Amino acid sequence: MLNNKGRPTQPAAISEMDTVVETFTGNKGLELESPLIFEQGVPGRVGVDMVDPQPVKSRLGGLERKDPIGLPDLSEPQVLRHFVRLSRQNYAIDAGFYPLGSCTMKHNPRINEKVARLAGLGDLHPMQPTSTVQGALELIDSLAHWLKTITGMPAVAMSPAAGAHGELCGVMAIRAAHEASGESRTRILVPESAHGTNPATAALCGYKVDAVPARKDGRMDLDAFAEQLGPDVAGVMLTNPNTCGLFETDVKKIADMVHEVGGYFYCDGANLNAILGRVRPGDLGVDAMHINLHKTFSTPHGGGGPGAGPVVLSEALAPFAPIPFVTHGENGFDLVEQRSGAAAKSFGRMKGYHGQMGMFIRALAYMQSHGADGLRQIAEDAVLNANYIRVGLEDKLNSPFEGICMHEALFDDSTLKGTGVTTLDLAKAMIDEGYHPMTMYFPLVVHGAMLIEPTESESRQTLDQFIGSMRHLLDKAKTGESDYFLSAPHYAPRRRLDETGAARNPLLRWVPPEPAETEETSLSAAS
Numbered sequence: 164m165l166n167n168k169g170r171p172t173q174p175a176a177i178s179e180m181d182t183v184v185e186t187f188t189g190n191k192g193l194e195l196e197s198p199l200i201f202e203q204g205v206p207g208r209v210g211v212d213m214v215d216p217q218p219v220k221s222r223l224g225g226l227e228r229k230d231p232i233g234l235p236d237l238s239e240p241q242v243l244r245h246f247v248r249l250s251r252q253n254y255a256i257d258a259g260f261y262p263l264g265s266c267t268m269k270h271n272p273r274i275n276e277k278v279a280r281l282a283g284l285g286d287l288h289p290m291q292p293t294s295t296v297q298g299a300l301e302l303i304d305s306l307a308h309w310l311k312t313i314t315g316m317p318a319v320a321m322s323p324a325a326g327a328h329g330e331l332c333g334v335m336a337i338r339a340a341h342e343a344s345g346e347s348r349t350r351i352l353v354p355e356s357a358h359g360t361n362p363a364t365a366a367l368c369g370y371k372v373d374a375v376p377a378r379k380d381g382r383m384d385l386d387a388f389a390e391q392l393g394p395d396v397a398g399v400m401l402t403n404p405n406t407c408g409l410f411e412t413d414v415k416k417i418a419d420m421v422h423e424v425g426g427y428f429y430c431d432g433a434n435l436n437a438i439l440g441r442v443r444p445g446d447l448g449v450d451a452m453h454i455n456l457h458k459t460f461s462t463p464h465g466g467g468g469p470g471a472g473p474v475v476l477s478e479a480l481a482p483f484a485p486i487p488f489v490t491h492g493e494n495g496f497d498l499v500e501q502r503s504g505a506a507a508k509s510f511g512r513m514k515g516y517h518g519q520m521g522m523f524i525r526a527l528a529y530m531q532s533h534g535a536d537g538l539r540q541i542a543e544d545a546v547l548n549a550n551y552i553r554v555g556l557e558d559k560l561n562s563p564f565e566g567i568c569m570h571e572a573l574f575d576d577s578t579l580k581g582t583g584v585t586t587l588d589l590a591k592a593m594i595d596e597g598y599h600p601m602t603m604y605f606p607l608v609v610h611g612a613m614l615i616e617p618t619e620s621e622s623r624q625t626l627d628q629f630i631g632s633m634r635h636l637l638d639k640a641k642t643g644e645s646d647y648f649l650s651a652p653h654y655a656p657r658r659r660l661d662e663t664g665a666a667r668n669p670l671l672r673w674v675p676p677e678p679a680e681t682e683e684t685s686l687s688a689a690s
């Protein structure tokens with residue numbers, strides 16, 4: 164409920180709200196408990212009646228499994244209820260505002276879903292002969308064309324399946340390029356504020372990762388960068404806009420500096436929605452950049468489906484791109500699947516088949532339904548919305564860096580000092596307000612960081628209500644109501660979970676209890 168200033172009205176006092184009513188079932192009205200699916204099984208129960216299979220001659224030469232595989236026996240309604248119950252405990256972009264910084268949790272337009280389900284696309288199989296899937300190959304080729312045009316880059320590798328997978332693709336191409344010119348470089352430079360996947364990717368490819376500190380204004384320190392550069396540097400991995408939500412202003416200079424020592428410029432493009440139609444990474448000297456279709460181009464993510472992380476490549480890196488890729492010749496579209504001919508220098512294959520087709524369809528539907536002007540407006544609205552939040556909270560929370568931000572607003576925890584409330588406690592109280600919390604404690608360069616990414620698909624009303632509830636919570640924290648925060652969330656299906664215990668002693672295997680009586684024995688006992 165909004166009051167006349169567009170701020171939420173004061174809820175009832177917590178002591179009143181926190182009265183716990185114990186129900187017999189453990190259910191709380193519409194919020195229904197569901198035991199683990201393994202605990203719900205009853206031996207012999209089935210969802211579908213099937214005739215007993217004919218005995219088959221084993222071809223496993225005695226290696227076949229002797230014991231049951233431990234799956235629960237369940238009826239169809241049990242399975243259905245279990246997953247419907249779980250889905251109702253889940254927070255989703257389709258349910259409410261999801262300001263998780265660096266994740267671009269924006270609306271997934273339903274036109275994308277409709278197109279992806281068209282029988283001619285949804286029923287394709289990746290092993291069909293290319294003559295029968297000309298339309299699908301043309302679709303991949305068209306999407307590749309849009310991605311190259313948007314970024315101003317000459318080539319794109321379509322097969323990587325996520326942002327991190329795209330980084331792996333880019334750094335493998337960089338390594339292949341150095342190897343092809345007989346060089347074995349050992350280091351990759353990564354700014355301190357980088358997304359964790361950047362140093363992880365460099366390390367996975369066998370490079371030593373050297374961190375470059377940030378300046379006071381949140382951008383990479385160019386003097387420190389210059390000192391670290393040398394002939395052993397394979398490349399730099401830089402995010403732009405960076406994870407502080409800021410545009411790296413010296414990016415062309417950074418590109419020139421790394422090129423001068425013979426290294427390559429990897430740009431983490433996960434935040435492309437901030438600059439879409441405004442800045443072409445190709446004009447900035449980028450050699451490789453992944454694009455998260457599941458962020459910028461609205462394909463579902465976060466439990467909603469697979470991602471896709473195509474990587475645009477410069478002229479220098481294009482020959483090393485992974486196979487397979489689509490080509491277009493006299494006889495229509497074809498796939499290059501061998502490391503020969505046009506793909507003689509390819510570093511090889513990254514995954515089965517050709518990439519995440521379902522995501523390609525959705526991303527192309529999104530691009531074509533927006534058109535060039537619509538795509539540009541995405542960046543404008545994403546930046547506008549983030550700055551609306553920044554200004555709406557600037558008298559309550561401290562921004563560590565001055566000035567206008569890009570697509571996300573970053574705050575530190577200095578205003579919570581002395582209140583006994585931490586960034587984590589504040590986030591838990593946001594759950595009670597019905598919000599997915601913002602990204603916390605990231606980027607690492609900011610103390611108690613809160614990274615809020617509203618995305619362009621939210622209305623002013625939603626932003627006003629969010630700002631209102633943040634102001635309400637911050638006032639509460641500053642007037643000494645820390646107990647409220649320390650016991651939050653009060654209304655979630657679970658309160659505080661033992662996150663440390665879950666990380667240190669994870670229970671990865673369900674241990675069945677002693678066998679209970681089966682349906683048959685209980686039935687016969689009753690008769």
Ligand SMILES: *Cc1c(COP(=O)(O)O)cnc(C)c1O
Binds near residue numbers: 266327406433
């Ligand atoms: C999301 C993100 C990634 C990783 O993308 P995934 O698809 O989750 O692997 C990398 N860098 C940045 C800056 C991101 O926001």
